[in-house]
Amino acid sequence: MGQFGLGQSILRTEDQRFLTGTGKFTDDINLAGQAHACFVRSPIASGTINSIDLEDALQSPGVLKIITGDDIKAAGLGTMPNKFPLKQANGSPLVEPPRSVLAQGVVRHVGDPVCMVIAETLAQAQDAAGLVYVDYDEHAAVTSTANAADPGQPQVWDQAPNNTCFDWEMGDRAAVDDAIAKAAHVVDLTLINNRIIVNSMEPRNAIGAFEDGRYVLYTTSQGPHNLKNQLAENIFNVDPAQVRVVTPDVGGGFGMKIFLYPEQPLVCFAAKELGRPVKWNAERSADGFVSDDQGRDHVSKIKLAMDSEYRFLGLKVHTTANLGAYLSNFAPFIPTFAGSQMLAAVYTTPHIHVEVKGVFTNTVPVDAYRGAGRPEAAYLVERTIDKAARELGVDVAEIRRRNFIPEDQMPYTTALEATYDSGKFQRNMEVAIERADRDGFAERRTSSANDGKLRGLGLAYYIEACGAGGGETATLDVDNSGHVTVLIGSQNNGQGHETTYKQIVAARLGIHINDVTIVQGDSDIVLTGSGTGGSRATSEGGTATSMASESVLEKGRRIAGHAMETADGDIEYEDGVYTVAGTDRSMSLGEIAKAAMDAANLPEGMEPGLKAAEFFKGPAKTYPNGCHVCELEIDKDTGSVEIKRYTVVDDFGTVINPLTLAGQVHGGIGQGLGQALLESTVYDEESGQLLSGSFMDYTMPRADDMAQVDFTYFEDAPCTAIPLGVKGAGEAGAIGAPPAIINALVDALSDYGVTHIDMPATPQSLWQIINGAGRAE
Numbered sequence: 001m002g003q004f005g006l007g008q009s010i011l012r013t014e015d016q017r018f019l020t021g022t023g024k025f026t027d028d029i030n031l032a033g034q035a036h037a038c039f040v041r042s043p044i045a046s047g048t049i050n051s052i053d054l055e056d057a058l059q060s061p062g063v064l065k066i067i068t069g070d071d072i073k074a075a076g077l078g079t080m081p082n083k084f085p086l087k088q089a090n091g092s093p094l095v096e097p098p099r100s101v102l103a104q105g106v107v108r109h110v111g112d113p114v115c116m117v118i119a120e121t122l123a124q125a126q127d128a129a130g131l132v133y134v135d136y137d138e139h140a141a142v143t144s145t146a147n148a149a150d151p152g153q154p155q156v157w158d159q160a161p162n163n164t165c166f167d168w169e170m171g172d173r174a175a176v177d178d179a180i181a182k183a184a185h186v187v188d189l190t191l192i193n194n195r196i197i198v199n200s201m202e203p204r205n206a207i208g209a210f211e212d213g214r215y216v217l218y219t220t221s222q223g224p225h226n227l228k229n230q231l232a233e234n235i236f237n238v239d240p241a242q243v244r245v246v247t248p249d250v251g252g253g254f255g256m257k258i259f260l261y262p263e264q265p266l267v268c269f270a271a272k273e274l275g276r277p278v279k280w281n282a283e284r285s286a287d288g289f290v291s292d293d294q295g296r297d298h299v300s301k302i303k304l305a306m307d308s309e310y311r312f313l314g315l316k317v318h319t320t321a322n323l324g325a326y327l328s329n330f331a332p333f334i335p336t337f338a339g340s341q342m343l344a345a346v347y348t349t350p351h352i353h354v355e356v357k358g359v360f361t362n363t364v365p366v367d368a369y370r371g372a373g374r375p376e377a378a379y380l381v382e383r384t385i386d387k388a389a390r391e392l393g394v395d396v397a398e399i400r401r402r403n404f405i406p407e408d409q410m411p412y413t414t415a416l417e418a419t420y421d422s423g424k425f426q427r428n429m430e431v432a433i434e435r436a437d438r439d440g441f442a443e444r445r446t447s448s449a450n451d452g453k454l455r456g457l458g459l460a461y462y463i464e465a466c467g468a469g470g471g472e473t474a475t476l477d478v479d480n481s482g483h484v485t486v487l488i489g490s491q492n493n494g495q496g497h498e499t500t501y502k503q504i505v506a507a508r509l510g511i512h513i514n515d516v517t518i519v520q521g522d523s524d525i526v527l528t529g530s531g532t533g534g535s536r537a538t539s540e541g542g543t544a545t546s547m548a549s550e551s552v553l554e555k556g557r558r559i560a561g562h563a564m565e566t567a568d569g570d571i572e573y574e575d576g577v578y579t580v581a582g583t584d585r586s587m588s589l590g591e592i593a594k595a596a597m598d599a600a601n602l603p604e605g606m607e608p609g610l611k612a613a614e615f616f617k618g619p620a621k622t623y624p625n626g627c628h629v630c631e632l633e634i635d636k637d638t639g640s641v642e643i644k645r646y647t648v649v650d651d652f653g654t655v656i657n658p659l660t661l662a663g664q665v666h667g668g669i670g671q672g673l674g675q676a677l678l679e680s681t682v683y684d685e686e687s688g689q690l691l692s693g694s695f696m697d698y699t700m701p702r703a704d705d706m707a708q709v710d711f712t713y714f715e716d717a718p719c720t721a722i723p724l725g726v727k728g729a730g731e732a733g734a735i736g737a738p739p740a741i742i743n744a745l746v747d748a749l750s751d752y753g754v755t756h757i758d759m760p761a762t763p764q765s766l767w768q769i770i771n772g773a774g775r776a777e
Contacts, residue, residue, distance in 0.1 A: 005507045009659035012499045013513065014492065023249040026205045026220045031277035034207065035064055037267060038125035038280075040115040040132045041290060042107035045141035045362040045688020046154065049105055049114065049134060057117065057131040062124030064274055066132070067116040067266065069104035077101060077269065080260055080326075081234045084333040086166055094166035094358070097157045099326040101235070101262035101269075107136070108156055108325035109362050110690055111290025113262050118270055118278055141362035141688030145192075145322040146299045148359040156325055156360035163360045165323055168336050171353035171416055176305075179314030179351050183305035187388040192758045193376045195297035195322070195681035196369050196674075197289055197698055202251025203282040204292060208267030210275070215268040216244045222253045223491040223531020224523045227260055230329075235265040247521035250493035254671070255368035256293050257493065258533050259329040285694040294681065295369025297322035298335060298376050302384050310394050312349040312403050317380065319356045324365035331367045332358060338465075339373025344414035345381040346425040346463050346625060347403040352415040362688045368533065370671055371731040374464035375738060382460040382739035386746065387755055396743070397433060400461060401426060407717075418465060420623045422717035428649045429461060432627035435710055436647040441631065444644075454634040454770075455644070456748025460739035463625035466728040467539035467719070470530035471617025474544035476505070476552050478610040480597075482576055482590030484509065485517045486548075489529015490541040492520060494667075495730055496660040497537050501545050503657055504724075508549035509589065510575040535728030536618065538656060543724050544616040551612035556592045559610070562603045563587060563595050622719045624727040626650030628669075628740035634748050639767030641677055641745070643707035650711070650732060653718040654725030661729055662711055668733020669709060674701035675734075676741040680760045699762075 017023045054066050079098040086094045103114045115132055119125035140154040147153060148163045156163055180186055207218040215236060221227055224245035232240040250257065263280050270278040282288045298321050305314040321335035340354045385403075389396040404425045405412050413419045441457050448455035475487040484505055492498055502516040519525060530540070553573060560578035561568040570581050579586040587595070593610040595601040602608065631645040648665060655661055678699040682691040692698040718725030738759060745761050746754055752769055 006503065006656050008503070008657065010499055010503055010513065010657055012496045012660060013502060014496070014498045025202055025249045025251060026207065026218055027281055029207055029218050029248065031207060031209055034277035034279045035118050035120060035274060036122040036125050037270065037278050038117045038122065038129045039113045039263070039287065040117065040129050040134065042103065042110060042112040042114055044107060044136055044138045045110050046139040047107050047136040048139070049103060049107065050137060051135045052115065053133040057128040060124065060128035060131055062120035063128045064118045064120065065270065067102065067270060069100060069102040072100060072102050073104055075269065077265065078234045078237060080262065081230060081329065082327040082332065083329045086168060086332040086336060088166045089169040094332055095157070095160040095164070096327060097159060101265050109364055110688060111364060112325070113291070116266050116270060118274065143361050143363050143683040143685055143688050145297055145320055145359065145361065148322065148361050149320065149357060156362055160360055165327070165358040165360055166332060167355070167357050169353065169355045170340050172351055173353045175351040176314040176316045176353040180303055180305045180316060183313050184308040185306040185310070185392055187304045187384065187391055189302045189384050189387050189756060191300055191380065191383055191756065193296045193298040193300070193379060194675060194679070194759045195366070196295040196679055197681050198254050198256040198292055198295060198369060199288065199700060200252030200254060200256060203284060203288050204257070204261060204263070205281040206264045206267045207277060207279045208271040209277040210268065210272035214242050214244055215272070217264055217268050218246045219264055220250050220257055221247045221491065222258045222493055222533055223489065223529055224521055225489060225529040226258065226531050227264060228523045230260045231265055231268065245523045247491055250491065253493035253532070254370045255295065255372055255533060258531060259293055259367055289693045290364060290690055293328050293367040294324070294364050295366060296376060297366050300380050302380060304384050304388055306388065310392060310399050310402055312347055314351040315343060315349050317343055317354040319354065321356055321358045322361055322363065322366055323358050324361060324363045326365045328365040328367035331365065334368055334373045335376065339377045341416045341418050342374050342377040342463065342465055343381060344416045344418060345378065346405055346423065346461055348405050350415055363683055370668065370734040371464065374731065375672070375735045378460070378462040378735045379739045383742060383756065386458070386743045390750070390755060396459060397429065400429060419620070421620070421720040423623065423625055423651060424714070424717050425461060425625065428625070428651060428714065429459070429627040431712065432459065432629050432647050432649040435649065435712060436629035436631065436645060448633050452636055454636060454748040455631070456744040456746070457629065457631045458740050458743025458745070458747055459627060459629045460736055460743055461625070461627050462732065462736040463623055464731060464735050465621040465623060466535035466731065467622030467722065468618030468620060469534050469536045469540060471615055472530055472541040472544045473528050473613055473615045474541060474548045475613040476548040476611065478552060478589060478593040480590050480594040482511065482588055482593065483515050483517065484511070485519060486545060487519045487526045488541050488545065489526050489531065490520060490537045491532045493532060495537060495664065496657070499660060500538055500542060500656050504542055504545050505549050508546060509553065511589065535730040538724065538726050539622055539722045539728055540616055540618050542656065542726065543722060544614050546724060547614035547616060548612045551614055552610060555612060556589065556610055558603055558606070559592050559596050559601065560587055563601055618722060620721040622653065622722060622727040624650065624652050624729060624732050626732065626736060628736035630740040630744040632741070632744045632748065634745070634766055636770050639763035639770065641763070641766070646707045647710045648712070648736065650713045651717050651727070652713055652729045653727035654715055655713060656726065661713065664729045665711055665733045666709055668731060669737045670701050670706055672734040672737025673705060673741060676738045676759050676761060678705070678760055678762065680762065
């Protein structure tokens with residue numbers, strides 16, 4: 001296997017530059033002569049712009065230009081696209097209102113960009129922005145997900161009656177209704193999947209330039225090519241060759257940095273207008289909280305039908321999904337195909353029907369956030385099953401045992417037409433229960449009670465669909481020293497791509513991991529790419545890298561055979577050296593690369609250079625899955641929660657690097673914990689103001705909120721669709737954690753008659769339940 005073989009725990013090579021402060025993020029880039037931008041954003045959630053007075057601002061020191069929606073309209077800039085043209089249940093297209101990069105006559109959420117102020121310095125731009133006077137007629141706003149489509153609510157868009165963007169369905173409605181009518185038991189649940197403000201460590205930013213007739217954008221993102229194409233095709237209406245996008249190191253994305261935002265085309269437009277670069281960095285409260293795409297925000301009503309033996313007969317779900325004021329790039333996809341298909345979960349439910357209504361509100365747009373629909377589905381299913389078990393007096397593990405898809409039925413096609421290729425669901429749960437010492441829980445609960453604490457244990461099983469997207473091309477180039485450079489279109493934003501890809505190349509070529517360089521993030525150097533999202537960097541990008549490594553090996557073998565005047569089949573390769581079998585004649589990988597530069601050393605028809613490019617697109621989705629068991633205590637005096645034990649047993653297929661895998665799982669659990677216990681996005685229902693608009697009002701999870709995670713994984717059910725056997729792991733922790741934690745809270749509060757509590761279960765809400773001031777439901 002070697003020191004850097006697949007399956008080895010290698011420290012992340014990129015961490016050295018991050019820990020020593022030598023990483024290069026977008027804010028570290030400063031272009032000669034750059035100006036600085038600041039945005040005037042709407043202070044109201046809904047209103048008409050009567051006029052914009054720029055006179056005082058234009059006379060402010062250092063101001064170079066102020067751009068308004070009228071300027072954008074006059075310049076003929078296009079609108080920001082919805083990239084997922086969903087069809088409604090009746091076959092008609094969804095309602096797709098235009099989204100300008102600056103407001104044109106109407107503002108639709110607090111933070112909607114109205115003007116762009118450019119000055120010599122950031123301080124001057126900020127001072128001038130404070131002098132822009134916008135006269136608004138304020139309108140009534142709608143923020144409530146549950147009520148947005150009710151008759152009489154304020155309208156966000158005239159073309160979307162009752163604020164409805166789409167009404168979509170999947171599954172067999174009649175069969176589910178029949179199953180419910182004939183069921184021995186039917187359990188109902190209404191739950192909220194709370195809205196999340198992403199708050200990546202690195203805020204959004206953008207630097208625009210116009211060089212040699214080309215738009216150049218430096219920006220934090222999850223892949224430059226998606227942005228490049230939208231800028232060319234949708235905004236500037238130019239040939240894609242006239243746009244370059246560069247993304248250096250990225251400080252977290254979590255889905256939020258996939259999408260095109262108004263500031264990105266605007267800095268490019270301003271740079272062309274001024275003839276000099278323009279730089280913008282988001283301020284956390286002034287920009288990020290009110291303009292970064294947010295996540296989740298669903299209200300769902302569920303019915304689960306069971307027979308007399310508690311076997312599932314049918315599942316009926318109606319979800320209202322808040323889209324915000326505008327359609328972000330992939331917003332319609334998240335609550336529909338991305339999430340709803342996974343409502344089958346890991347169970348043999350024969351009939352499922354789901355209806356999703358997407359609604360507009362006067363809030364920040366909503367799009368993909370870590371897991372992107374699959375956490376919402378897992379939370380819905382696992383909370384409903386837990387409520388059914390408790391309501392019917394059945395053990396929460398036993399009800400799952402009776403309904404798990406057996407491993408001997410793989411591949412298995414669910415009622416929603418997802419085909420799982422492999423999985424050992426019951427085995428994983430049994431191991432998780434054993435490692436969590438569920439048998440010893442009663443004794444620990446008694447001990448907690450003696451200390452005045454409420455102790456609860458909750459488990460949840462998750463499965464997600466990921467690993468297949470637009471495909472990825474990896475290009476490998478070996479230089480004269482034997483050093484390998486890999487060009488690939490995914491984008492590392494904290495997952496450890498560089499180490500993973502290096503490890504694959506090192507293992508395939510038998511070289512040191514330090515002899516591999518990974519290049520990402522520049523659309524002029526890496527010509528194609530699907531970016532990062534959907535836990536597919538390793539399944540698609542890693543497979544392409546492995547394939548390109550094998551192609552380089554084979555090309556090198558042919559060159560070695562030609563150079564050493566022997567048949568290709570007589571050439572052996574090991575640890576970076578080609579050898580003629582049974583002799584001491586050999587050439588190193590670097591020597592082969594050097595020879596490959598001269599056509600005279602090559603077999604006839606072979607192109608010079610030791611280089612190969614391979615494309616791989618996952619032929620089917622992968623289905624990572626696993627069981628989370630959470631044990632926690634609630635302090636009755638304060639309502640505060642302490643996670644006492646946390647156990648995870650996962651199936652990620654083949655594992656490339658156990659250390660980075662564990663890091664992904666731990667990070668995902670932290671974000672899931674944040675949603676379950678802490679993160680509360682609150683809009684005032686009357687004014688539409690974001691009340692949780694800073695870290696004074698919005699609680700992020702901290703290290704001391706977490707417990708040590710007991711993490712186990714199995715590799716005995718590899719993905720059959722991916723040559724590497726991997727299933728994807730980046731989002732899994734955030735999928736399994738929320739239902740496991742809420743199930744544990746409900747267990748802890750069971751003596752208070754609690755059968756459900758919505759996220760976030762804050763200390764205040766828990767204290768109110770314990771002290772009789774809150775509602776159990």
